[in-house]
Amino acid sequence: MIYKMRKIVAGICILVGFVVVLALLLQGHTIDVLQPAGIVADKQKHLIIIATLLAIIVVIPVYALTIGVAWKYRASNKKARYTPDWDHDKLIEGVWWGIPIILIGILSVITWQSSHELDPFRAIKSDKPTQKIQVVALQWKWLFIYPEEKIATVNFVHIPVDRPVDFEITADAPMNSFWIPQLGGQIYAMSGMTTHLHLQASKAGTYQGSSANISGEGFADMRFTTEAESEGDFQEWIEDAKTSKDVLDTTAYKTLAAPSRNNNKTTYVLADEKLFDTVIMKFMGHEPDAQRSFESHLHRQVMQ
């Protein structure tokens, strides 16, 4: 028995040690999803908490019953009742079909409402004007276009605090996923298509963003920073950006779109305000080379 107690104590020590180590490792670092800085991420965090609490209503009895029952009815405990042929009880079955169904029912209502409320395509209601920013996922960097301000940036984006932002997203690359965890997330960036992500920062700060979906060799480098700043600072930054010496025209875009890694943060003056649409149209309609490549392929096969 003492031997068993020792084992249990050792087990508890390991568990506590594990938690302490994790806590120490987290010192001074942000857990982005649980430390939101935007209204969408904030609502998502609350959903996480509510759903977890509802799930725990089932988890605690499962843990307690599993350990308790297994221990009480261990083979060496001859005092425990033994009913080898008892194999059903309608009341008991009813209870554990019933409780999960009720919980899932509650969760379903929450799911339905939150899916609509937090639909990434749905504009955020605000009396302030929405800031429109177009996003193009490239190999392997992020291009941000401000069509109204006629500027563009690479691997960083500035947004105003307390104003809704409409990210209009596409890709000139394999599929990526656009994610700024502290503001809320995330939606796929696909070529030939547009997706939307509506976010709103509630406090100023720098937030990390990344691509969450593998898109080739340089995918791990597809990180960007989001600078959320006050309206005044934001306008100042825009005026400043308009004076950039770099101009984003068709040639500059072609150079930029070629695969490259670890691109520096760059600011451009936007020469072609239809650039975003042009990028999408690249993937529409018939590929001029398609028929030819198919024929040449067959030709090659025959030659062999």
Added chain:
Amino acid sequence: MLGKLTLDAFKHGPIVTVGQISMVLGALSVVGLLFYLKRWKWLWREWITTVDPKKIGVMYIVVALVMLLRSLSDAAMMRAQQAISVGSNHGFLSSDHFQQVFTAHGTMMIFFVAMGLMFGLINLIVPLQIGARDVAFPFLNATSFWLYAMGAVLLNLSLMVGEIGATGWLAYPPLSELAYSPGVGVDYWIWSIQIAGIGSLLSGVNFLVTILKLRRAGMTLMKMPMFVWSVLGSMVLVVVAFPILTATLAMLALDRSLGMHFFTANAGGNPMMYINLIWAWGHPEVYILILPAFGIFSEVVATFSKKRLFGYAYMVWAIIAIVFLSFVVWLHHFFTMGAGANVNAFFGIMTMVIAVPTGIKVFNWIFTMYRGRVQFTTPMLWFLSFVLTFTIGGVAGVLMAVPAIDFQVHNSLFLVAHFHNMIIGGVVFGYFAGLTYWFPKIFGFKLNERFGRYAFWCWSVGFLLAFIPLYILGMMGATRRLDHYDASLGWQGLFIVAGVGVMVILAGVGFQVLQLIVSIMQRDKNRDKTGDPWDGRTLEWSTASPVPVYNFATLDPVTERDVFWSQKQQKQAAKIQYEDIHIPRNTPIGFLIAVSALLFGFAVIWEIVWLNVVAVLCIIGLVMYRTLDDNTEYVLTAQEVKALETKGAKA
């Protein structure tokens, strides 16, 4: 002459070379051993040409365990890379190589480890549990196995000749299309799982028919053991879902090999269609794997609680509910593709609904232990650990079923932690429990319990160490599949803890290897002479261990669910009346068809046209030869059966 295949395909970096050398050495030592022991004929007669599901089952498990070892070393490489590749340090793997490693890891674990263990156990146990002498289509069964094995060979060949894709285990286009992945890697991926997948589909048909048509007289559906029920559910899913995989892979192959545009980003192709299709197979696949594990736990808990399974009818309905629901949840793998609120909410709610029948099963297992006599053997320990870990994964799963939450954790390490939670805690622990439980039935002796317990503790503790940090990392914004990250993010410590976890799991695997060696050495001590080492309840325990080629000498009708248990209670001595037994002859055709399929795959990958033609002609020829062959069975006379049975009883 050799298509795209040139000497360049053999040139690799130092790390791959180490892998190649170990693979070559492994293969050479097996070949050497066979020569030394003069076992070539034995290998050919007893194994390669066999159509006996018991032997096929053993071969499935051997291939799966070999693949498990390779795939675990991939996991260790990933953890090592992510533990050190921070800031200015870029680790020991290039981005491309790292991406190949995780692609290989995922592909092997699902298609060749989990599927292999599953079909292995099904082959070994299902015919016995339904009291049958064989499967419905023994030759097809052998063909299925060899297709699976040759798929594994083709995948491993990619390490020697060429490369494997760097696209992740489901190879989403447009990344997996020629435009972004011009190498042969994706082709290797397509053809190895295409070949193995066709094997799985044929197996699914085979066992579906076996369960529906070959049950012992009197065994109605509601008298089947729960493992058989779970396999029935799983096989229904295989038959419905695998054709989707086959078609999807075929379309991707057409895109890549013949320049078509099913899933390309341009020219009218639609990558979103691929993602829908692959998950229309992929989600049922999860249940294909987990249902048999649930079945195993049902058998294990009842046997080691010395009690009837609680709520049998509800368990059956839970399986049926899961089978149906598993086809209406696939979209939860890509809420982030932007389907719109109504669609997302529907699939989210359907996903949560699956939690109900799954939860019911857990409660019924707990109540099977209630008022029982619980013995803490290793299969039972795996079960307890399964309940505790699977529940954590279940909570994470319910969270991710809410689309608004999923947006924040999708594609992150939170997701990686979740599905490893389900697949290690559920599928792997389940199959380990099954392997330990049925090992004496197959080999005639029990596995060593002490090393089994050590392995169990290492796996359970290592699992928590390896995956709890990943849940937190995901919340910190760490996405999956990163070969490098910034030091300022503060992720390194947690990655190191996860790496330690993997080492503890590897120690567990070490104990399992030791367990096997020790058990073989001490086999005489642990021999099972009764055929019923655990005081079992179902028909497989009513015949000798190891099982004779004909499974059962006599086929007494079944009267109730735990038929063997009640026979033991009533101490019935069955009247023995021996009869002639028809047994299928061994044939190499299944093996040869699979080898031809392997050549076909290799030829497509490297665009070797003549070899393609030859391989197709071979397959057609072999199938025709087999179809026209009338002499496929032999008869074991009643006399011979009697002699074998009485000899067995004396020994």
